[in-house]
Amino acid sequence: MATTITPAIPADIGRAVIDPHAYGAWTPLLDQFDWLRSNGLAVGKVTAADDSHEPFWLLSGFDAVMQVSKDNQTFLNNPKNAVFTLRSGDALVRAITGGSPHLVESLVQMDAPKHPKLRRLTQEWFMPKNLRTIEAQIRAIAEDTVTRLLDAGSEGDFTKLVSSPYPLHVVMQILGVPEADEQRMLLLTQQMFGGQDEDLNQSGIRNLPPEVITQIVSGAVKDFEAYFAALAAERRKAPAGDLASVIANGTIDGEPIGDRDTAGYYIIAASAGHDTTSAATAGAMLALAQDPAQFALVKANRALLSGIVEEAIRWTTPVQHFMRTAATDTEIAGQPIAAGDWIMLNYVAANHDPAQFPDPRRFDATREANRHAAFGAGAHQCLGLHLARLEMRILFEVLLDRIDSIELAGEPARANSTFVGGLKRLPLRWKAV
Numbered sequence: 001m002a003t004t005i006t007p008a009i010p011a012d013i014g015r016a017v018i019d020p021h022a023y024g025a026w027t028p029l030l031d032q033f034d035w036l037r038s039n040g041l042a043v044g045k046v047t048a049a050d051d052s053h054e055p056f057w058l059l060s061g062f063d064a065v066m067q068v069s070k071d072n073q074t075f076l077n078n079p080k081n082a083v084f085t086l087r088s089g090d091a092l093v094r095a096i097t098g099g100s101p102h103l104v105e106s107l108v109q110m111d112a113p114k115h116p117k118l119r120r121l122t123q124e125w126f127m128p129k130n131l132r133t134i135e136a137q138i139r140a141i142a143e144d145t146v147t148r149l150l151d152a153g154s155e156g157d158f159t160k161l162v163s164s165p166y167p168l169h170v171v172m173q174i175l176g177v178p179e180a181d182e183q184r185m186l187l188l189t190q191q192m193f194g195g196q197d198e199d200l201n202q203s204g205i206r207n208l209p210p211e212v213i214t215q216i217v218s219g220a221v222k223d224f225e226a227y228f229a230a231l232a233a234e235r236r237k238a239p240a241g242d243l244a245s246v247i248a249n250g251t252i253d254g255e256p257i258g259d260r261d262t263a264g265y266y267i268i269a270a271s272a273g274h275d276t277t278s279a280a281t282a283g284a285m286l287a288l289a290q291d292p293a294q295f296a297l298v299k300a301n302r303a304l305l306s307g308i309v310e311e312a313i314r315w316t317t318p319v320q321h322f323m324r325t326a327a328t329d330t331e332i333a334g335q336p337i338a339a340g341d342w343i344m345l346n347y348v349a350a351n352h353d354p355a356q357f358p359d360p361r362r363f364d365a366t367r368e369a370n371r372h373a374a375f376g377a378g379a380h381q382c383l384g385l386h387l388a389r390l391e392m393r394i395l396f397e398v399l400l401d402r403i404d405s406i407e408l409a410g411e412p413a414r415a416n417s418t419f420v421g422g423l424k425r426l427p428l429r430w431k432a433v
Protein backbone atom coordinates (compact mmCIF):
# COMPACT_ATOMS: atom_id res chain seq x y z
CA MET A 1 0.00 0.00 0.00
CA ALA A 2 1.34 3.44 -0.91
CA THR A 3 2.12 5.60 2.10
CA THR A 4 1.28 9.30 1.97
CA ILE A 5 3.47 11.86 3.65
CA THR A 6 1.55 14.39 5.72
CA PRO A 7 2.53 17.93 4.71
CA ALA A 8 3.50 19.52 8.03
CA ILE A 9 3.19 23.23 8.70
CA PRO A 10 6.46 24.54 10.25
CA ALA A 11 6.16 24.92 14.02
CA ASP A 12 6.58 28.74 14.05
CA ILE A 13 3.74 29.20 11.53
CA GLY A 14 1.60 26.65 13.39
CA ARG A 15 2.04 28.74 16.53
CA ALA A 16 1.36 32.04 14.75
CA VAL A 17 -1.87 30.94 13.15
CA ILE A 18 -3.44 30.33 16.57
CA ASP A 19 -1.77 33.30 18.30
CA PRO A 20 -4.11 36.29 18.80
CA HIS A 21 -1.11 38.66 18.75
CA ALA A 22 -0.04 37.43 15.32
CA TYR A 23 -3.37 38.74 13.96
CA GLY A 24 -2.75 42.00 15.86
CA ALA A 25 0.67 42.33 14.16
CA TRP A 26 -0.78 41.25 10.77
CA THR A 27 2.02 41.73 8.16
CA PRO A 28 4.35 38.95 9.41
CA LEU A 29 1.36 36.61 9.38
CA LEU A 30 0.58 37.50 5.76
CA ASP A 31 4.24 36.77 4.94
CA GLN A 32 3.88 33.35 6.57
CA PHE A 33 0.76 32.55 4.52
CA ASP A 34 2.65 33.55 1.36
CA TRP A 35 5.48 31.23 2.34
CA LEU A 36 3.08 28.33 2.85
CA ARG A 37 1.41 28.77 -0.52
CA SER A 38 4.69 29.14 -2.39
CA ASN A 39 6.04 26.01 -0.73
CA GLY A 40 3.17 23.69 -1.62
CA LEU A 41 1.58 23.96 1.83
CA ALA A 42 -1.77 25.62 0.98
CA VAL A 43 -3.20 22.56 2.76
CA GLY A 44 -0.99 21.48 5.68
CA LYS A 45 -1.23 19.94 9.13
CA VAL A 46 -0.63 21.95 12.31
CA THR A 47 0.47 19.84 15.27
CA ALA A 48 1.28 21.38 18.66
CA ALA A 49 4.57 20.13 20.14
CA ASP A 50 3.05 20.47 23.62
CA ASP A 51 -0.29 18.91 22.55
CA SER A 52 -2.11 22.07 23.74
CA HIS A 53 -4.60 21.71 20.90
CA GLU A 54 -5.97 19.02 18.67
CA PRO A 55 -4.03 18.81 15.39
CA PHE A 56 -5.83 20.50 12.48
CA TRP A 57 -5.48 21.09 8.75
CA LEU A 58 -4.71 24.70 7.93
CA LEU A 59 -6.13 25.87 4.59
CA SER A 60 -4.35 28.98 3.31
CA GLY A 61 -5.26 28.70 -0.39
CA PHE A 62 -8.41 30.38 -1.72
CA ASP A 63 -9.54 27.34 -3.75
CA ALA A 64 -9.18 24.95 -0.82
CA VAL A 65 -11.16 27.27 1.50
CA MET A 66 -13.94 27.52 -1.10
CA GLN A 67 -14.02 23.78 -1.79
CA VAL A 68 -14.57 22.98 1.88
CA SER A 69 -17.00 25.87 2.52
CA LYS A 70 -19.28 24.72 -0.30
CA ASP A 71 -19.35 21.03 0.60
CA ASN A 72 -21.55 21.04 3.69
CA GLN A 73 -22.20 17.29 3.60
CA THR A 74 -18.57 16.30 3.89
CA PHE A 75 -17.43 19.16 6.12
CA LEU A 76 -19.54 19.77 9.21
CA ASN A 77 -19.83 22.64 11.70
CA ASN A 78 -21.22 20.81 14.69
CA PRO A 79 -19.13 17.79 15.76
CA LYS A 80 -16.21 19.88 17.10
CA ASN A 81 -15.81 23.54 17.92
CA ALA A 82 -16.56 25.74 14.90
CA VAL A 83 -14.02 28.27 16.23
CA PHE A 84 -10.44 27.32 17.18
CA THR A 85 -10.00 26.47 20.88
CA LEU A 86 -7.17 25.02 22.92
CA ARG A 87 -7.78 21.69 24.66
CA SER A 88 -7.99 23.48 28.03
CA GLY A 89 -10.69 25.88 26.78
CA ASP A 90 -12.57 23.04 25.10
CA ALA A 91 -12.56 20.98 28.32
CA LEU A 92 -13.91 23.92 30.28
CA VAL A 93 -16.69 24.57 27.75
CA ARG A 94 -17.68 20.89 27.87
CA ALA A 95 -17.71 21.02 31.68
CA ILE A 96 -19.96 24.11 31.57
CA THR A 97 -22.34 22.72 28.92
CA GLY A 98 -22.39 19.12 30.13
CA GLY A 99 -20.52 17.73 27.11
CA SER A 100 -21.26 20.00 24.16
CA PRO A 101 -18.25 21.77 22.57
CA HIS A 102 -20.45 24.84 21.95
CA LEU A 103 -21.25 27.50 24.52
CA VAL A 104 -23.89 28.88 22.18
CA GLU A 105 -26.06 26.78 19.84
CA SER A 106 -26.54 29.07 16.87
CA LEU A 107 -26.57 28.65 13.08
CA VAL A 108 -22.79 28.42 12.85
CA GLN A 109 -22.74 25.46 15.23
CA MET A 110 -25.40 23.48 13.33
CA ASP A 111 -25.63 21.15 10.36
CA ALA A 112 -28.47 19.82 8.22
CA PRO A 113 -31.26 18.94 8.73
CA LYS A 114 -31.73 21.45 11.55
CA HIS A 115 -29.54 24.24 10.14
CA PRO A 116 -31.50 25.00 6.93
CA LYS A 117 -34.81 24.94 8.82
CA LEU A 118 -33.61 27.44 11.40
CA ARG A 119 -31.88 29.61 8.80
CA ARG A 120 -35.03 29.75 6.66
CA LEU A 121 -36.88 31.53 9.49
CA THR A 122 -35.02 34.80 8.90
CA GLN A 123 -33.62 34.30 5.38
CA GLU A 124 -36.28 36.49 3.81
CA TRP A 125 -35.89 39.21 6.44
CA PHE A 126 -32.21 39.53 5.45
CA MET A 127 -32.90 39.78 1.68
CA PRO A 128 -32.42 43.12 -0.14
CA LYS A 129 -36.19 43.46 -0.77
CA ASN A 130 -36.97 43.55 2.95
CA LEU A 131 -33.88 45.61 3.81
CA ARG A 132 -35.15 48.37 1.55
CA THR A 133 -37.92 48.92 4.13
CA ILE A 134 -35.33 49.91 6.77
CA GLU A 135 -32.95 51.81 4.46
CA ALA A 136 -34.23 55.24 5.55
CA GLN A 137 -33.77 54.26 9.20
CA ILE A 138 -30.18 53.16 8.50
CA ARG A 139 -29.47 56.39 6.59
CA ALA A 140 -30.73 58.45 9.54
CA ILE A 141 -28.34 56.58 11.86
CA ALA A 142 -25.47 57.16 9.41
CA GLU A 143 -26.24 60.91 9.18
CA ASP A 144 -26.40 61.16 12.98
CA THR A 145 -23.14 59.30 13.45
CA VAL A 146 -21.27 61.49 10.95
CA THR A 147 -22.75 64.63 12.56
CA ARG A 148 -21.36 63.45 15.90
CA LEU A 149 -17.95 62.88 14.25
CA LEU A 150 -17.89 66.41 12.86
CA ASP A 151 -19.14 67.87 16.15
CA ALA A 152 -16.23 66.14 17.91
CA GLY A 153 -13.77 68.52 16.16
CA SER A 154 -11.24 67.60 13.50
CA GLU A 155 -9.36 64.73 15.11
CA GLY A 156 -10.20 61.56 17.06
CA ASP A 157 -10.41 57.78 17.16
CA PHE A 158 -12.62 56.80 14.22
CA THR A 159 -13.39 53.42 15.79
CA LYS A 160 -14.90 55.05 18.90
CA LEU A 161 -16.68 57.83 17.04
CA VAL A 162 -18.04 56.01 13.99
CA SER A 163 -17.09 52.48 13.03
CA SER A 164 -18.00 50.88 16.35
CA PRO A 165 -21.22 52.75 17.35
CA TYR A 166 -22.79 52.86 13.87
CA PRO A 167 -23.29 49.13 13.08
CA LEU A 168 -24.01 48.50 16.76
CA HIS A 169 -26.82 51.00 16.70
CA VAL A 170 -28.23 49.57 13.45
CA VAL A 171 -28.29 45.98 14.66
CA MET A 172 -29.69 46.93 18.06
CA GLN A 173 -32.52 48.87 16.41
CA ILE A 174 -33.26 45.83 14.25
CA LEU A 175 -33.34 43.63 17.33
CA GLY A 176 -35.43 46.10 19.30
CA VAL A 177 -32.79 46.66 22.00
CA PRO A 178 -33.31 50.06 23.69
CA GLU A 179 -30.48 52.57 23.26
CA ALA A 180 -29.79 52.56 26.99
CA ASP A 181 -28.72 48.88 26.77
CA GLU A 182 -26.42 49.25 23.76
CA GLN A 183 -23.19 49.77 25.71
CA ARG A 184 -23.89 46.59 27.64
CA MET A 185 -24.38 44.73 24.34
CA LEU A 186 -21.13 46.20 23.00
CA LEU A 187 -19.21 45.05 26.07
CA LEU A 188 -20.74 41.57 25.89
CA THR A 189 -19.88 41.22 22.20
CA GLN A 190 -16.35 42.42 22.76
CA GLN A 191 -15.94 39.91 25.56
CA MET A 192 -17.38 37.15 23.40
CA PHE A 193 -15.39 37.87 20.22
CA GLY A 194 -12.44 39.83 21.54
CA GLY A 195 -11.97 37.67 24.65
CA GLN A 196 -8.31 37.23 23.75
CA ASP A 197 -7.52 40.97 23.57
CA GLU A 198 -6.54 42.67 26.81
CA ASP A 199 -8.27 45.93 25.82
CA LEU A 200 -11.45 44.37 24.48
CA ASN A 201 -11.95 41.90 27.35
CA GLN A 202 -11.40 44.80 29.78
CA SER A 203 -8.74 42.92 31.81
CA GLY A 204 -5.71 44.93 30.67
CA ILE A 205 -3.71 41.69 31.02
CA ARG A 206 -1.78 40.37 28.01
CA ASN A 207 -1.91 36.59 27.48
CA LEU A 208 -4.65 35.67 29.94
CA PRO A 209 -4.77 31.89 30.55
CA PRO A 210 -7.22 30.18 28.14
CA GLU A 211 -9.40 29.00 31.06
CA VAL A 212 -9.90 32.62 32.15
CA ILE A 213 -10.73 33.68 28.58
CA THR A 214 -13.28 30.85 28.35
CA GLN A 215 -14.82 32.02 31.62
CA ILE A 216 -15.09 35.61 30.32
CA VAL A 217 -16.75 34.34 27.14
CA SER A 218 -19.05 32.02 29.05
CA GLY A 219 -20.12 34.85 31.40
CA ALA A 220 -20.92 37.01 28.37
CA VAL A 221 -23.03 34.21 26.87
CA LYS A 222 -25.03 33.80 30.11
CA ASP A 223 -25.73 37.55 30.26
CA PHE A 224 -26.81 37.57 26.61
CA GLU A 225 -29.13 34.59 27.18
CA ALA A 226 -30.87 36.17 30.14
CA TYR A 227 -31.28 39.48 28.33
CA PHE A 228 -32.74 37.96 25.16
CA ALA A 229 -35.06 35.57 27.01
CA ALA A 230 -36.83 38.65 28.38
CA LEU A 231 -36.88 40.33 24.94
CA ALA A 232 -38.34 37.19 23.30
CA ALA A 233 -41.09 36.99 25.93
CA GLU A 234 -42.06 40.61 25.15
CA ARG A 235 -42.14 39.97 21.39
CA ARG A 236 -44.33 36.89 21.85
CA LYS A 237 -46.85 38.97 23.75
CA ALA A 238 -46.70 41.87 21.30
CA PRO A 239 -45.06 41.07 17.93
CA ALA A 240 -43.60 44.22 16.32
CA GLY A 241 -42.68 43.09 12.78
CA ASP A 242 -38.95 43.48 13.47
CA LEU A 243 -36.27 40.78 13.35
CA ALA A 244 -36.65 40.21 17.09
CA SER A 245 -40.32 39.29 16.55
CA VAL A 246 -39.54 37.00 13.59
CA ILE A 247 -37.13 35.03 15.80
CA ALA A 248 -39.32 35.02 18.94
CA ASN A 249 -42.32 33.67 17.04
CA GLY A 250 -40.39 31.27 14.77
CA THR A 251 -41.60 27.68 14.38
CA ILE A 252 -39.99 24.59 12.89
CA ASP A 253 -42.23 21.74 11.72
CA GLY A 254 -45.12 23.47 13.47
CA GLU A 255 -43.36 23.66 16.87
CA PRO A 256 -42.01 26.88 18.45
CA ILE A 257 -38.21 26.91 18.49
CA GLY A 258 -36.85 26.22 21.99
CA ASP A 259 -35.29 28.73 24.41
CA ARG A 260 -31.70 27.74 23.60
CA ASP A 261 -32.26 28.10 19.83
CA THR A 262 -34.03 31.43 20.33
CA ALA A 263 -31.17 32.73 22.49
CA GLY A 264 -28.59 31.39 20.00
CA TYR A 265 -30.33 33.22 17.16
CA TYR A 266 -30.38 36.54 18.97
CA ILE A 267 -26.78 36.13 20.07
CA ILE A 268 -25.49 35.37 16.56
CA ALA A 269 -27.43 38.30 15.06
CA ALA A 270 -26.45 40.72 17.84
CA SER A 271 -22.81 39.72 17.90
CA ALA A 272 -22.05 38.79 14.25
CA GLY A 273 -23.87 41.91 13.13
CA HIS A 274 -21.62 44.67 14.38
CA ASP A 275 -17.94 44.04 15.22
CA THR A 276 -17.56 42.57 11.73
CA THR A 277 -19.08 45.55 9.91
CA SER A 278 -17.16 47.89 12.25
CA ALA A 279 -13.88 46.25 11.34
CA ALA A 280 -14.50 46.48 7.59
CA THR A 281 -15.60 50.14 7.87
CA ALA A 282 -12.52 51.13 9.87
CA GLY A 283 -10.34 49.15 7.43
CA ALA A 284 -11.61 51.18 4.48
CA MET A 285 -10.95 54.46 6.33
CA LEU A 286 -7.40 53.39 7.16
CA ALA A 287 -6.74 52.46 3.52
CA LEU A 288 -8.20 55.74 2.24
CA ALA A 289 -6.31 57.81 4.85
CA GLN A 290 -3.07 56.17 3.68
CA ASP A 291 -3.87 56.82 0.02
CA PRO A 292 -5.18 60.39 -0.58
CA ALA A 293 -5.28 59.82 -4.36
CA GLN A 294 -7.69 56.91 -3.90
CA PHE A 295 -9.78 58.96 -1.46
CA ALA A 296 -10.05 61.71 -4.10
CA LEU A 297 -10.90 59.13 -6.76
CA VAL A 298 -13.80 57.58 -4.83
CA LYS A 299 -15.02 61.00 -3.68
CA ALA A 300 -15.23 62.10 -7.31
CA ASN A 301 -16.71 58.84 -8.61
CA ARG A 302 -19.56 57.40 -6.56
CA ALA A 303 -19.85 54.47 -8.94
CA LEU A 304 -16.88 53.15 -6.94
CA LEU A 305 -18.89 52.96 -3.70
CA SER A 306 -19.61 49.25 -3.99
CA GLY A 307 -15.95 48.76 -4.94
CA ILE A 308 -14.86 50.41 -1.66
CA VAL A 309 -17.26 48.28 0.33
CA GLU A 310 -16.27 44.95 -1.25
CA GLU A 311 -12.56 45.74 -1.14
CA ALA A 312 -12.81 46.85 2.50
CA ILE A 313 -14.39 43.53 3.41
CA ARG A 314 -11.75 41.51 1.53
CA TRP A 315 -8.77 43.62 2.65
CA THR A 316 -9.86 43.59 6.30
CA THR A 317 -11.36 40.07 6.48
CA PRO A 318 -13.16 40.74 9.80
CA VAL A 319 -14.00 37.06 10.40
CA GLN A 320 -10.55 35.50 10.28
CA HIS A 321 -11.40 31.82 10.44
CA PHE A 322 -13.98 29.13 11.04
CA MET A 323 -13.38 25.43 11.68
CA ARG A 324 -14.99 22.37 10.06
CA THR A 325 -14.84 18.64 10.86
CA ALA A 326 -14.59 16.00 8.10
CA ALA A 327 -17.61 13.66 8.20
CA THR A 328 -15.92 10.96 6.09
CA ASP A 329 -12.53 10.11 4.61
CA THR A 330 -12.10 12.59 1.79
CA GLU A 331 -9.60 14.92 0.13
CA ILE A 332 -8.96 18.63 -0.05
CA ALA A 333 -7.08 19.84 -3.13
CA GLY A 334 -5.79 16.28 -3.58
CA GLN A 335 -4.65 15.89 0.04
CA PRO A 336 -6.21 12.87 1.80
CA ILE A 337 -8.17 13.87 4.93
CA ALA A 338 -9.50 11.34 7.48
CA ALA A 339 -13.01 11.27 8.96
CA GLY A 340 -13.02 13.32 12.18
CA ASP A 341 -10.11 15.59 11.14
CA TRP A 342 -10.45 19.23 12.23
CA ILE A 343 -9.94 21.88 9.53
CA MET A 344 -9.27 25.62 9.73
CA LEU A 345 -10.69 27.77 6.92
CA ASN A 346 -8.35 30.73 7.18
CA TYR A 347 -10.20 33.55 5.43
CA VAL A 348 -7.32 36.02 5.95
CA ALA A 349 -5.00 33.72 4.04
CA ALA A 350 -7.60 32.94 1.34
CA ASN A 351 -8.26 36.65 0.78
CA HIS A 352 -4.53 37.30 0.33
CA ASP A 353 -3.94 34.44 -2.10
CA PRO A 354 -2.18 36.04 -5.11
CA ALA A 355 -3.56 33.31 -7.40
CA GLN A 356 -7.01 34.82 -6.80
CA PHE A 357 -6.21 38.50 -6.11
CA PRO A 358 -3.38 40.23 -7.99
CA ASP A 359 -1.30 42.34 -5.57
CA PRO A 360 -3.50 41.19 -2.67
CA ARG A 361 -2.08 43.53 0.02
CA ARG A 362 -3.04 46.61 -1.98
CA PHE A 363 -6.42 48.19 -1.20
CA ASP A 364 -7.96 48.85 -4.62
CA ALA A 365 -11.54 50.10 -4.86
CA THR A 366 -11.39 49.49 -8.63
CA ARG A 367 -10.49 45.79 -8.25
CA GLU A 368 -12.47 43.74 -10.76
CA ALA A 369 -14.28 40.44 -10.07
CA ASN A 370 -13.61 40.77 -6.35
CA ARG A 371 -15.03 37.36 -5.37
CA HIS A 372 -13.51 37.09 -1.91
CA ALA A 373 -13.91 34.59 0.91
CA ALA A 374 -14.75 37.06 3.70
CA PHE A 375 -18.44 36.09 3.88
CA GLY A 376 -17.68 32.37 3.56
CA ALA A 377 -19.62 30.27 1.05
CA GLY A 378 -22.09 27.39 0.88
CA ALA A 379 -24.89 26.70 3.35
CA HIS A 380 -23.39 28.89 6.09
CA GLN A 381 -22.52 31.87 3.91
CA CYS A 382 -23.04 35.05 5.95
CA LEU A 383 -26.75 35.61 6.43
CA GLY A 384 -26.17 39.33 7.03
CA LEU A 385 -24.05 40.07 3.96
CA HIS A 386 -26.65 42.27 2.22
CA LEU A 387 -27.19 44.19 5.45
CA ALA A 388 -23.45 44.65 5.98
CA ARG A 389 -22.98 45.92 2.42
CA LEU A 390 -25.99 48.23 2.66
CA GLU A 391 -24.84 49.74 5.98
CA MET A 392 -21.36 50.35 4.65
CA ARG A 393 -22.53 51.80 1.32
CA ILE A 394 -24.84 54.26 3.09
CA LEU A 395 -22.17 55.30 5.59
CA PHE A 396 -19.59 55.92 2.85
CA GLU A 397 -22.11 57.93 0.83
CA VAL A 398 -22.62 60.19 3.84
CA LEU A 399 -18.92 60.36 4.75
CA LEU A 400 -17.85 61.22 1.21
CA ASP A 401 -20.53 63.92 1.01
CA ARG A 402 -19.50 65.56 4.25
CA ILE A 403 -15.75 65.03 4.53
CA ASP A 404 -13.21 66.67 2.28
CA SER A 405 -10.03 64.90 3.33
CA ILE A 406 -8.67 62.47 5.93
CA GLU A 407 -5.23 61.60 7.25
CA LEU A 408 -3.75 59.42 9.96
CA ALA A 409 -3.28 61.23 13.28
CA GLY A 410 -1.41 58.47 15.17
CA GLU A 411 -0.69 54.75 15.20
CA PRO A 412 -3.64 52.48 14.35
CA ALA A 413 -3.89 49.19 16.30
CA ARG A 414 -5.47 45.89 15.38
CA ALA A 415 -7.28 43.64 17.85
CA ASN A 416 -5.32 40.66 19.15
CA SER A 417 -7.83 38.03 18.18
CA THR A 418 -7.78 34.83 16.13
CA PHE A 419 -11.52 34.98 15.38
CA VAL A 420 -13.11 38.40 14.72
CA GLY A 421 -10.34 40.92 14.13
CA GLY A 422 -9.68 44.33 12.64
CA LEU A 423 -8.83 47.77 13.95
CA LYS A 424 -9.50 48.57 17.58
CA ARG A 425 -7.91 52.04 17.30
CA LEU A 426 -7.77 54.39 14.29
CA PRO A 427 -6.65 57.95 15.09
CA LEU A 428 -7.70 60.18 12.19
CA ARG A 429 -7.69 63.88 11.32
CA TRP A 430 -10.41 65.08 8.96
CA LYS A 431 -11.56 68.23 7.19
CA ALA A 432 -15.27 68.77 6.81
CA VAL A 433 -16.65 69.89 3.44
Ligand code: HEM
Nearest residue numbers: 107108272273276277319375376377380381382383384388
Ligand atom coordinates in the same frame (compact mmCIF):
# COMPACT_ATOMS: atom_id res chain seq x y z
C1 HEM B 1 -18.53 42.80 6.94
C2 HEM B 1 -19.35 42.22 7.77
C3 HEM B 1 -19.48 40.74 7.96
C4 HEM B 1 -18.60 39.72 7.68
C5 HEM B 1 -17.19 39.82 7.10
C6 HEM B 1 -19.25 38.47 8.04
C7 HEM B 1 -18.66 37.21 7.89
C8 HEM B 1 -19.30 36.01 8.14
C9 HEM B 1 -18.72 34.71 7.93
C10 HEM B 1 -17.32 34.42 7.41
C11 HEM B 1 -19.65 33.78 8.27
C12 HEM B 1 -19.50 32.25 8.20
C13 HEM B 1 -19.62 31.79 6.76
C14 HEM B 1 -19.35 30.34 6.51
O1 HEM B 1 -19.22 29.54 7.45
O2 HEM B 1 -19.27 29.96 5.31
C15 HEM B 1 -20.82 34.50 8.72
C16 HEM B 1 -21.98 33.91 9.16
C17 HEM B 1 -23.05 34.62 9.67
N1 HEM B 1 -23.21 35.99 9.70
FE1 HEM B 1 -21.92 37.37 9.03
N2 HEM B 1 -20.49 38.75 8.53
C18 HEM B 1 -20.69 40.12 8.50
C19 HEM B 1 -21.82 40.80 8.88
C20 HEM B 1 -22.97 40.23 9.36
C21 HEM B 1 -24.16 40.94 9.73
C22 HEM B 1 -24.39 42.45 9.59
C23 HEM B 1 -25.03 40.01 10.24
C24 HEM B 1 -26.44 40.17 10.77
C25 HEM B 1 -26.91 41.11 11.49
C26 HEM B 1 -24.40 38.72 10.14
C27 HEM B 1 -24.97 37.52 10.52
C28 HEM B 1 -24.42 36.28 10.29
C29 HEM B 1 -25.09 35.03 10.62
C30 HEM B 1 -26.46 34.90 11.28
C31 HEM B 1 -24.23 33.99 10.24
C32 HEM B 1 -24.44 32.49 10.38
C33 HEM B 1 -24.97 31.90 9.08
C34 HEM B 1 -25.11 30.39 9.11
O3 HEM B 1 -24.32 29.71 9.78
O4 HEM B 1 -26.03 29.90 8.43
N3 HEM B 1 -23.14 38.89 9.61
N4 HEM B 1 -20.59 35.86 8.61
